[in-house]
Amino acid sequence: MAAGHAERPGRLRPYAQAVGAAAGEADGGRPETALALLRRARRMARELAVLHPDAHCELDFTTPLELAVATVLSAQCTDKRVNEVTPALFARYPTAADYAAADRAELEELIRPTGFFRNKAASLQGLGAALVERYGGEVPDRLADLVTLPGIGRKTANVVLGDAFGVPGITVDTHVGRLARRFGWTREEDPVKVEHALGALVPRTEWTLLSHRMIFHGRRVCHARRPACGACGLARWCPSYGLGPTDPDLAGSLLKTPAEVEVSP
Numbered sequence: 001m002a003a004g005h006a007e008r009p010g011r012l013r014p015y016a017q018a019v020g021a022a023a024g025e026a027d028g029g030r031p032e033t034a035l036a037l038l039r040r041a042r043r044m045a046r047e048l049a050v051l052h053p054d055a056h057c058e059l060d061f062t063t064p065l066e067l068a069v070a071t072v073l074s075a076q077c078t079d080k081r082v083n084e085v086t087p088a089l090f091a092r093y094p095t096a097a098d099y100a101a102a103d104r105a106e107l108e109e110l111i112r113p114t115g116f117f118r119n120k121a122a123s124l125q126g127l128g129a130a131l132v133e134r135y136g137g138e139v140p141d142r143l144a145d146l147v148t149l150p151g152i153g154r155k156t157a158n159v160v161l162g163d164a165f166g167v168p169g170i171t172v173d174t175h176v177g178r179l180a181r182r183f184g185w186t187r188e189e190d191p192v193k194v195e196h197a198l199g200a201l202v203p204r205t206e207w208t209l210l211s212h213r214m215i216f217h218g219r220r221v222c223h224a225r226r227p228a229c230g231a232c233g234l235a236r237w238c239p240s241y242g243l244g245p246t247d248p249d250l251a252g253s254l255l256k257t258p259a260e261v262e263v264s265p
């Protein structure tokens, strides 16, 4: 796995220092200038591309409607589980009008394995109805329109924009938010503020892929509980290096393979 590059950091910092260094402070507590942050962020973004050359949307879809539906189902659920459910779902409901007119009990049964199936079924019916009523049954390709649809928040809208329409979008899910803060790219907790902070650091054309690469890195290397710092290719630029084990063997054992990633959201 490319993410397993055990690149020895050029500057090693204990976590106590790293906490102070995150988001705007360099070694020794000196403030990191805006230009230094920009350069460091772009260097890390380039390295993420090297570490995760195959990063992509892990939901299966062929149309914007299918991606919107899959993204609604992915809330609190693994992409793998969603991908197991969607072939039968997409075959049964090929159009927005089909979701609008669906028998609720049948729809719930089809999506039950993804969890929260009653809420999700209501969202899908509402989404289908809204698309038919307001957009001629088509999924719109503007953020302002997408976020008005049932079940579609800003995060989902950016997924649809980026992956179905090729319109650059930054998707701030739990991984992207966590990594952006660990990288010292922002201190913000609010996803919209994180999205804007990242958008200012990375060229617009890279937004969609950056999101996928950060999600890949978060799922495979920079885990929420025990990040694999000693086996992380970003270690030399990351102020949070040392948050997880730095021993290469121990850290290497924490890396997740694609098969292992599929069992966790």
Ligand code: SF4
Binding pocket: 182, 221, 222, 223, 227, 228, 229, 230, 232, 233, 234, 235, 238, 239, 240, 241, 242, 243, 244
């Ligand atoms: S694994 Fe450690 S070094 Fe790598 S990005 Fe996460 S916190 Fe930084």
